[in-house]
Amino acid sequence: MIYEDNNRAQKDIDIKVFNQIPSEKSVILRSILENSLNSAIFILDENGYILEINRGVSKIxxxxxxxxxxxxxxxxxxxxxxxxxxxxxxxxxxxxxxxSxxxxxxxxxxxxxxWAQGESVLLHKDGIKFIIKVINDLSREYELEQYKNKSIKDLKIFVYTASHDLKAPILNIEGLIDSLESALINNEDYSEILDLIKSSIGKFKTILNDLSETGKEQEKxxxxxxxxxxxxxxxDELLFAYNKQIESIDATITCxxxxxxxxxxxxxxxRSIIQNLLSNAIKFRSSQRKLQIKMSSDKTDEYIIFSIEDNGIGIKESDKKALFSMYNRLNENIEGSGVGLAIVSRIVDNNGGKVVxxxxxxxxxxxxxxIKDNPS
Incomplete structure (x- = not known):
């Protein structure tokens, strides 16, 4: 009990000295304590006991x-x-x-x-030390980081699942094409079609392998x-892959x-960025007019800009905020997994770019x- 009384007496001395700090510095300090609301400010003695706080402490x-x-x-x-x-x-x-x-x-x-960040500064007055500790709320930043980590984890799961699950049917198709080629070996009428099919399968396998390698590299x-x-x-690679679909809907694509x-x-x-955006432009076309897609590039001092424009069904204002969410499908009547734009956003964000x-x-x-150009 004697210790507690002595301790309380020391606190009273510290507070009294703090309250009697003279000069313009005192006016500035007290103005900050009274008016600052966006940061939490604590005045501590050298033993870590709280002498004073500002209104921001209550607010935050x-x-x-x-x-x-x-x-x-x-x-x-x-x-x-x-x-x-x-x-x-x-x-x-x-x-x-x-x-510190x-x-x-x-x-x-x-x-x-x-989650918060604190900055502390040591002050001296009449042989007594004070600590000014300023703390800022970083909870929003923390939530965004957690969301980003979850999105990356979800994308890894999707990458592994997609690359694994799609390889088996592609191998089966490749085997059937080989069998069909053997049966039609002397029929020149089908040779060109078979060559196109095999070329398409080869490009599909390349994309799947790249997808799989992307997941492995990110994991490491x-x-x-x-x-x-x-x-x-x-x-050109992607237009070849989508050639039949583009022809079937009589779409016009300019570059x-x-x-x-x-x-x-x-x-x-x-390739992943352009493929997902091109695929979306085709999927979300309007039934009221022939699809037109324009792709172009430009540059600023800081970025290379890839643009893709279509005359499709457009996006509702209410849907724009959720556009890049994982597995978010804005139109249930159109096939898709809901990860395409999430992949685009993740790639661009991780490379210091932006999507407008x-x-x-x-x-x-x-x-x-x-996209930031990386020549070195």
């Missing part, structure tokens, strides 16, 4: 001054962090270095854990191989890659894919 973490004044600042830490002596480590760092930065969960008054954390890739070359014919990027990732959409329901859509 729910505590009043009565909840915290005179309390050891470990009250803000999770049980796990307390058991790991994290409060003591943070206190030691700022006392030794004069300043940290990231950890802060316990809200309701018990909720909020390997970097993509960047090389000079021709937009026209990738598009203009003069402004930026080459990009230094992962070839399989670029200009779409109106009933009129069509334009996707502008901003």
């Amino acid at each position: 973490f729910g505590y009043s001054i009565d909840d915290l004044k005179g309390k050891y600042f470990s009250i803000l830490f999770t049980p796990n962090d307390k058991s790991d002596n994290l409060p003591e480590k943070e206190l030691s760092n700022v006392l030794e270095a004069g300043a 930065t940290d990231r950890n969960f802060i316990v809200h008054r309701s018990g909720k854990h909020i 954390g390997e970097q993509d191989v960047y090389e000079g890739v021709s937009f026209q070359e990738i598009v 203009d890659f003069v402004k930026a014919p080459i990009i230094h990027f992962s070839k399989k990732n670029l 959409i200009d779409s109106f329901e009933g009129k069509g859509s334009k996707f502008n894919i901003y």
